[in-house]
Amino acid sequence: MALSFYSFAKGVVSGILKPIYRIExxxxxxxxxxxxxxxxxxxxxxxxxxxxxxxxxxxxxxxAKEELFRVPILKHIIRNLNAFPVKRGMSDRQALRTGLDILKDGKVLGIFPEGTRSKDGKLRKGLSGVGFFALRTNAFVVPCAIVGPYKPFRTLKVVYGKPIDMQELREKKTSPEEATEYIMSHIQALLEQH
Structure with a gap:
């Protein structure tokens, strides 16, 4: 059920957003x-x-921030779109466990490491949870850069970088904070290239 709804929603949203923002x-x-x-x-x-x-x-x-799951109709929609809640501003063990399970099951976990939107478009410091996921699993780590602005009929670029090699950091028992900084540097590099 969830996957078919996901595919349907992806088609509908794609049909709306791609022409407006000329997504490349x-x-x-x-x-x-x-x-x-x-x-x-x-x-x-x-x-x-x-x-x-x-x-x-x-x-x-x-x-997705926990507050979204308190909105009656919205919570059913976003759950069917594979989102799960995270409490912001604290260590949410349940969300961490869910994220690890998704990665260990061979699925894709999407995260915005900054935790909140950047008002000026500049990349901010990432939260250590990202480094935690990268170090605790053998998942591929793929950096992504959204190069705006979101203006109708102006091109919006979504750039996927090559998977980041985390093996050395995993072997060195690097801290989650350092691993996050390493990942953020790859996102920054994509932003600068495009």
Whole structure:
């Protein structure tokens, strides 16, 4: 049920957003065809989750702020779109467990490491939860850059980078904070290139 609704919703949203924002996808070929993927993107608009959702080659499971799951109709829709709640501003063990399970099941976990939208479009510091997921699993870590602005009929780019090699960091028992910084540097590089 969820996947068919996901596919239906992806088609509808794609049909609306792609013509308005002239969405151009760069680097889609870098996206692993199977296995767990930790998809890490910058965050500049409320439209980022649907834009990443329609441009990623595989279904994405997003962490979404808990407040969205309190809105009666919305909570059913976003659950059917593979989203799960996370309490912001604290260590949410349940959300961490859910995220790890998604990656270990070979699915795609989508995260906006900044935790909130950037008001000026500049990449902010990432939260350590991203590094935690990257270090605790063998999932591919794919950086993504949304290059705006979101203006009707102006091109919006979604750039997927090559998977980041985390093996050395995993072996060195790097801290989640350092792993997050490493991932953020790859997102920054994509933003600068495009």
């Amino acid at each position: 996808v760069v680097g889609g070929e870098h996206f692993p065809k199977e296995g767990g993927v930790l998809l890490c993107s910058n965050h500049i608009s409320n439209l980022d989750p649907p834009v990443v959702g329609i441009t990623a080659p595989r279904p994405v499971h997003f962490m």
